[in-house]
Amino acid sequence: MDGAGLPTTRSTCPYCGVGCGVLLRPDGQGGLDVRGDPDHPANRGKLCSKGSQLGQTLGLDDRLLSPKIDGETADWDSALGTVASRFAATIAEYGPDSVALYVSGQLLTEDYYVANKLAKGFFGTANIDTNSRLCMASTVAGHKRAFGTDTVPGTYDDLEQADLIVLTGSNLAWCHPVLYQRILAARKNRGTRIVVIDPRRTASCDGADLHLALAPGSDVALFNGLLSEIAQRGLIDADFAGNVTGLDEALATARSEDLSVTGLSDTDLSAFFDLWCGTEKVVTIFSQGVNQSTSGSDKVNAILNCHLATGRIGQPGTGPFSVTGQPNAMGGREVGGLANMLACHLDIENAEHRQTVQGFWSAPAVPTSAGLKAVDMFRAVGEGRIKALWIIHTNPAVSMPEADRVRDAIDGCDFVVVSDVTERTDTARLANVLLPATAWAEKSGTVTNSDRTISRQRAVLPAPGDARPDWAILAEVGRRMGWQSAFDYQSPAEIFREYAALSGFAARFGRDFDISGLQNLSDEEYDTLAPVRWPVTATRVGGRFFGDGRFFTPDGKARMLAVNHRAPAASPCDARPFVLNTGRLRDQWHTMTRTAKSSRLSAHLPEPFLEIHPKDAARLRLSPAALVRVENDLGSAILRARITDAVRPGEVFAPMHWTGETAPSARIDALVAGACDPVSGQPESKASTVSISEYRARWYGFAVCSGDLHPTAPYWTRTRTDAGYRSELAGKAEPDDWEEFARDLFATDAAVQIVDDPKRGNHRFAFHAEGRLVAALFVSRSPTAVTRDYIATLPGTEAPAVLSGRAPADRPDPGPTICSCFGVGMNTIVQAIEEQALTSVDAIGAHLQAGTNCGSCRAELAFLLEKSRPMQAAE
Template sequence: MDGTGLPEIRSTCPYCGVGCGVLLRPDGQGGMEVKGDPAHPANRGKLCSKGSQLGQTLGLDDRLMSPRIGARSAGWDEALDLVAERFGDTIAKHGPDSVALYVSGQLLTEDYYVANKLAKGYFGTANIDTNSRLCMASTVAGHKRAFGTDTVPGTYDDLEEADLIVLTGSNLAWCHPVLYQRIIAARKKRGTKLVVIDPRRTASCDGADLHLAVAPGGDVALFNGLLNEVSLRGKIDHAFAENVTGLEEALVSAAGDDLSATGLGEAELRAFFDLWCGTEKVVTVFSQGVNQSTSGTDKVNAILNCHLATGRIGRVGMGPFSVTGQPNAMGGREVGGLANMLTCHLDLENAEHRATVQDFWTSPEMPEAAGLKAVDMFRAVGEGNIKALWIIHTNPAVSMPDADRVRDAIAGCDFVVVSDVTDRTDTARLADVLLPAAAWGEKSGTVTNSDRTISRQRAALPPPGEARPDWEIIAEVGRRMGWGAAFDFQSPAEIFREYAALSGLAARFGRDFDISALAELSDAEYDALAPVRWPVSATRSGGRFFGDGRFFTPDGKARMVPVSHRAPVSGLSDARPFRFNTGRVRDQWHTMTRTAKSPRLSAHLPEPFLEIHPKDARALGLKPAALVRVANDHGAAILRALVTDAVRPGQVFAPMHWTGETAPSARVDALVPGHVDPVSGQPESKAATVSVEPFEAAWYGFAVSSRDLSPKAEYWTRTRTDAGYRAELAGLTTPANWEDFARDLFDTGAEVQAVEDPTRGIHRFAFTVNGRLEAALFISREPAAITRDFLAGLVGTDAPAALSGRAPADMPDPGPTICSCFGVGLNTIVAAIEEHRLMSVDAIGAQLQAGTNCGSCRAELGALLEAHLRPQAAE
């Protein structure tokens, strides 16, 4: 215990699928210290920048504290009675498939289980799907085609035992930094080779032995080329192939693919084939870049084919490895949270499986066919076929493809319930009923990470106001609809025991998922449960799958699936000449409901952007810091141009995090069409086609404020700072009076200082209260050349020089944040390099700590160092 007398609590980070253990120490005042758990097998005490700053995300300023019906507050009884009544009436009048649940990998496994039980067992509909459909559904489908079940064969330890690691469609350095650091440690210790396959040059390419800038959609052709080369070089493991069917058909299909579809040169292909064929201990890590495609399932099977043909699976240091993007994407898959699955990896369309689950639940009915997957679900909402919709812990009005149409569909639905921690999301604003849910740090249950390790999340803080855990909310609706016995849960431990017992029945059908040895845990044993990798049964515990050649298909053999290259559905044209890729940035998470609360996380890349190649920027006549309008038939976005050769000519990239709450013109999923993989139903989020043109603004602005602000302009983006907020603005129409504009922006009557030069289009205002800066606005005809990070730190201080827009000599400007873990800015790093003659990234870390925690900024540190040393070398 510390000085507050409050104990340290072991829990699990709520971000990506690495599943890092954390130690939580409440401060007794609603805050909490968060650090990595050295005893957790996933991270061994390490945390990434997001995990390190979890304490900054706990503020209650935007929390939903009580149920709401329409615009008014309501009690729980009234709200839950209304939900139960409307869902019950809708099912009675229009049938069970007129209702749907759309849930999230932010749910704990116990929450997920109760939601799935209510939908499939008691509503009688399979219309329950999850935002994991947008991330990992193609992996699920590929695993089932090859293995018979959705099984991840290996463990994180294989990353440290491999001699070659291939990252494909995965910017692991930014999206799963703790795993990436385990790889980097293995490279230093044992010389592990690293290949990165990605159309973009990302931080994961830093120091890689080979970067293959594959053409968008070229993955199947690449791995088919590898499979063909495996055969030609005599690398097929014929003994293991006795446990595999479809080998010959897959080889014929692979030989027929055209390697030109990869967009790679012969030397690059040869180097990759040499490494893969010449190295037995290979792990191929794949993620969204593979899955988010209309051929995502085929891409997964192309990878699996190479490992099955060579027997490089289920043994130490080798195998295909899917890494998940959400903390409980795996748990959701295990409970059957997808519309085409049953609990415990059972099959919805298998009559015996259905009967087993229905008998176990004693449920009145069970759907016999798959429900609507995410894209089709929201189309059905828009068409009026789904009349009651319950959305839990996700923001589909921003994150779904065709986001504008999805937003409009939700707005037009007869009855919409949203369970969330805040009412300030694009989706929550469309709800008929809002239900306040407990957040991370306030709820207890389990999550499963990417290598099948089940970990406890434990409550360290009480839920604020009237917020409740999700399982409790869902179960209460079930009770109010007349199914009291089935949903009479009193704790997460009770739910977990039921779920574990059902897994034992599933195992009798030859399923892989079995945690039946945990079905008799007492409440105390559940509370104390240490991380454990499934299966956990009377006959088996943890470990790898398939090294023994036994699979979960009817004949016990793996299936190699013949696949062929298919181009992305959206074709390039003169009107839409750019291939549009979307993804994540290092320090933000999904639609920023949590991470945007952290000033430190918001400081690294505070504005939505579009990466565009210098050649394309020149052709478009883009000026430095220009804004661009990106558009197609589905939507449009305004983004800041980031000119970089990290993307190839004709390709552009934008992050998907910004929303109507933080940058309404930068909702990039409005540009993504709803094309899906025919097997998995997963949307193609990385291959839309768009036009790009300069956004010809009449004026540009930058603002800082001690209070929240909602600008009125065609373009704006708002970011949290330590002292309040900062915002970028741009508009097409010049206001008649800039001071009036500023006062309206800040909603202030404070004293103002102004510097204006209308002939040059310069207008600067500083508002002070009792001599301290409350807000400031800088307007110009071009993007303002001011020290933004320095100005953001002046709010709340006596700042007589604020209107200069520059840091005075006696007040050093740290510059834009590079290392979010320790808050180290660019100017601080450059100064240290020069003053201390630093010659390596490790030397920067020793001097400033930058890059010594999660390491995800090391690529940027290396680029800064190279830029500084290059002129010296030329002298």
Template sequence: MDGSGMPTTCSTCPYCGVGCGVLLRPDGHGGLDVKGDPDHPANGGRLCSKGSALAETVGLDNRLLTPRIGGQQASWDSALTLVADRFRQTIADHGPDSVAFYVSGQLLTEDYYVANKLMKGFIGSANIDTNSRLCMASTVAGHRRAFGTDTVPGTYEDLEEADVIVLVGSNLAWCHPVLYQRILAAQKARGTRIVVIDPRRTASCDTAEMHLPVKAGGDVPLFNRLLVRLYEGGALDKEFLARVNGFDDTLRAAYADDVAATGLDADLVERFCDLWMRNEKVVTIFSQGVNQSSAGADKVNAILNCHLATGRIGRPGMGPFSVTGQPNAMGGREVGGLANMLACHLDLENSEHRGAVRQFWQSPAMPEAPGLKAVDMFRAVGEGQIKALWIIHTNPAVSMPDADRVRDAIAGCDFTVVSDITDQTDTARLADVLLPAAAWGEKDGTVTNSDRTISRQRPVLPIPGEARPDWQQLAEVGRRMGWHAAFDYETPAEIFREYAALSGIAGRFGKDFDISLWAALDDRGYAALRPTRWPVTVARQGGRFFADGQFYHPDGKARMIPVTYRAPAAKTGPRYPFRFNTGRIRDQWHTMTRTALSPRLSAHLAEPYLDLHPNDAADLGVQPADLVRVRSPGGKQSILRARITADMQPGDVFAPMHWTGETAPSARIDALVAPVTDPVSGQPESKAGVVAVERLKARWYGFAVSSGTLAPRAEYWARARTRTGYRAEMAGLNAVSDWESEARRLFDLPDAEVQMVTDVSRNMARIAFRDGDRLLAALFVADEPVAVMRDYLATVPGTDAPDILTGRTPSDRPDPGPVICSCFNVGVNTILAAIEDEALVSVDQVGAALQAGTNCGSCRPEIATLLSRAKLREAAE
């Protein structure tokens, strides 16, 4: 059965906050056929490399299929009884604030709603926070200070109607590729001009008119200078300002700020201000580079101030636009998943709002003050104040700042529950109780994307083993804790109707989030729900906010917030001279629980790395492919592969945050990030730490490929999935006396036939294991970074590979090189050969010849770089 007769299901991608629609069809073998939904308003059929590879991530490898207590298989009845009893007893002994939930933007809205209701309405604590605290809490705080509520004013259509789009701390080309493609289409159709404000030169700069390499923390003085220029140039909207408070104080603060703190050339700043001022239709897109800062909320408000002062908000083609990093970060904000919020944008510290929600829920208790935000929550776990902790669909032992301390805190907690799809995460390994959860493709509910569009995630695969949806787990614990009626749900549609009805109460309080028209939605209507932008009421559906000057502060006006430059909390100096920036890469997602299953996604950047400027590399004696040790003032260290690039500013270094104890233990880079937070939002400063860097003098380096088990044991190793098994990079500080024995242990092949070449004097070994004519595994060792054709070698386990020990491709088989285009699996050597053989001179021509760059387009900047290098070589010849 090939699945051709299977029905197609409309669902939503589980990665970033773009919220792309996908069409899913079972392939008849437990897998999926995945395509972009041409009718979904977010993507119109486009998918990025991650979305295109979703079918490679839905198998049962590493799935947690039964509950476990103390590492031993258990029944659901015993596991849930234990969870309910321990939480109930902890509350009885120590009070409701002795327990906490740490949840995730991977939850569906219905899951989030039940978790928030259980903790805030029935346990009576606000100690529920979400990993969205790490990515967009500063935006929430900035919105609430300016608008009176957490409202995204604009829509994705504004990207196609803007004359100027400013990307601030947002590498949209890699992190939100489908939105970037919409912008590029607008640029081609109507000449949209793009500006990138980012310390690094990223892929998003490829088509930008202007790149402002601002210093860390320099966003506030930059936008303060813009506000001054708007005032001096007569570009303010005085009529709109009549609906805004705080202008005079904000302008005085802007004049007092020092634009030199941006680190930018003064002429470049003025060119940016001129462009912004002359073009009314400006959209300012911002994300983690703004939010993840100890001054994140101030950065958000500095941006909002400029849009409010000019009235460029809520109208087509203009406005501030926060793009979120998770599929349901917005849904979490809407249901009150943050420790300082109530559901439906109601205010936790407002007694009328609390009373209304409590009456609606018929709940026994409601907290009167915010709970512990993520960093403070895990600090309280470590100090023993929180004694029972439930972690759902997130991996804080890797992703939180000061990750080693967080890992130790979780390990030391009296009682920890983890709900996840796998037991193979750094956090799951610390749990007292593991609960198997339904995964994407099996879950049923809704998510909200960055422009307020609510979409359905629909199940298309059966839930395997004994796994259960998260809302079922939470509701059953609520019932077992004694609150039967409140959590007597049978379907997610019931939860959604209750949530919609609660939003009607928020609407009567004059709040923005109101989907009460759906309160009577029947099961059939819920099943058929199409993507819809909120609000959804009798009077209004969707649209933009604030063009009419109506805001959500008590006086109905907006507020401009006076802000001035505050330097990052960590200061560089002789011992820690480098400014440390962290972030995402194109083809991986969070801590790779899902994307690491895809060979296609693992092929682009197969190991963790540190980007540093050529001048800094020269000063450190670091050569390309060297390993470097990165140390933080907190005494933590990581080992990463050096990438030397002029995309960095001197003194700045960058590392991706995806690798874990499961995939590269020395590269858990959030262990280097200090737990410094924004005083308003509670969001950690993940992009402006300080570190020392030194070349790692390894005794040996290794590269391995295998069709089966691959268990490295070295100071540095990084493992990645391939289409034929696994590959791994390794390096050790101590000599290995018997490489054959070590290789047999590495691959768990104690009796396999061996083929080997060694030279002890050169610390060189090349070892292959076979089963007859079939290659099982191979290891290459040298006293310097191993020079072999890695991408070719990753394809040969399972074949005869007679010349494997040469480490090179046979003469009749070209080496494609490292993958550039993940969507179509096109390597760098294939592209270079086509450029030379076919005299290709443009990215579009490469796409026509090889398909590379024709799907999500996130590889187009890399293709452009290859074309530029080819032109330089031709000119030199």
């Protein structure tokens, strides 16, 4: 059965906050055909590389299909009974603040709402926080300080109506590719200018008119300089300034700022000021590079100050714009998923707000103060103050700052529950109780994207095994703890109606979030709900905020804040001379529980790495492809050196995706200090300090196999391929028996071919069964020189000459994948450029399709094109 006759379902992509619509059709074999929804307002049919490959991520090979208690399979009755009784007993003995929930932007809004209601209304604790604390809490704080509420003023349409787009702390080309393509289209159609503000040169710089490689953490100084320039040029909007307080104080502070801390030249500063001041329609997009800082909230307010001073907010093509990292980070903000908020943007410290929520829920009590934010929560777990912890759809043993300490804290907690789709995560392996939850394509509910658009996520595949929706799991625990009527939900539609009704009460307090116009949706209307931007009331649907000069503060005026540059918490020193920046890759997602299943997504950058400047590499005597040890007082990591001038001297960059399941030595957040913004509680993930030295291995290996790998080396990686897995390995001590090592690595007793040169340290093994290659291992004293991308295709084939380590003349090696959407390798692209005399990225696309879908590889295509031009000229 090919699925051709099966219906197509409209749903929403589960990755970033763009909130792309997708069209899903079962293929009849448990998988999905995935296409972009041309009618969805966020993406208009476009998908990025990750969204395009969603069908590759649905396998059940690692799914958690039944509850487990202490590692043993259990039924739901036993598992939920254990969870309810242990939480009840802990609260009874130690009080409500002895328990906590740590949740995720992967939850649907209905799941999030029930979790927040259970914790704050019925457990009686505000100790519920979310991994969204790690990515956008500073924006929430900055919005609330300036606007009175956590309000995103504009919409995605502004990106196409602006004449200048400023990307600060945002590699939009890789992290939100669909939005970036909308900006590039505007550039082509109307000449939109682009400025990128980032210490690193990223893919987003490829289409930029100006790249400001500022010193890490100096954004406040830069935007204070801009505010001062705005005033000096007489660009303060006097009419709009009547709707703002704090202007004089903010200006006085801005004028005293020392712009030398930015590390930017006067020429670059003047160019930026000229562009911003000389362009009426400006949108400033900001993301993790702004938020993940000990001064993140001040950075946000420094940006908002410039837009408020000029009145460039709430009008078409203008405004500050926060883009979120997770599919439902916004939904989590709306339901009060953060420890310092209540549902519907109400404030936990406000007695009237608390009483309203408590009455609406008929709850025993609502906490009177904020709970523990993420970093403090896990410190409390480690100190034994939190004795029962429920973690839902997130992997804090990898993703939290000070990840080793967090892992140890979870391991030492009295009682840990993990709800997830898999038991193969660093966090799930520490749980006392594991609860199997439904995954993305099996869930039904809503999500909210970065421009306030609420979209339906619809189940298109049946729940496997005993997996249940998160809202149902949470509600059943609530019922078992004695709150039957409060959690007597039968469907996500019922939860949504309750949540929408509560928003109407919140609106009476002058809150921005109001979807009360949806509170009477029937089940059928909920099922067919089209994407809609909030607010949704009897008199208004969607639109922009603040263009009319009215805000959600007590006096209705916006607040401009006087903010000063503050350096990051850690300063480079002799012992730790490098500043470590962490972030995302184009084709991977969080800790890879989904994307690592896709061979195509894993092919682009298959190994963890450290970007380091050539001058620093020369000083440390690092050769290309050397392994390096990165260290500080918190931990260490081993990564592959990637020598590039994309980073500034003294600064390094490492991706945050690898885990104990995929590359144990590359858990980079183990080195990120838990220093937090004092207002938002968001940790500083962009400016830890580290030392770097070469990891001088005695041997290096490369392995491929048709089944799973079982590495034991000090350094190893595991990466999915079309034919199975590939692995990089290294160690300081050679095994006594290399053949035994290889058999243990592959767990095989198949017949083996061996090429052995012990004197030079070269060992090669190829295992065959029934005439097909099962696995191969290549070992040498230096990084193994074989055609990796070709060899990775050989398991399952006859591969008679695999031990040569080279692609034969009639089987050209495609090289590392550049375009994941269409699986086009670097060697294929370079060959086409040379043989077809291609002279533009568009020409490459026309010939090979590369770069014609999401466009996130276009910067790499341009780089390959530039490299080939001297060769073409020489010919």
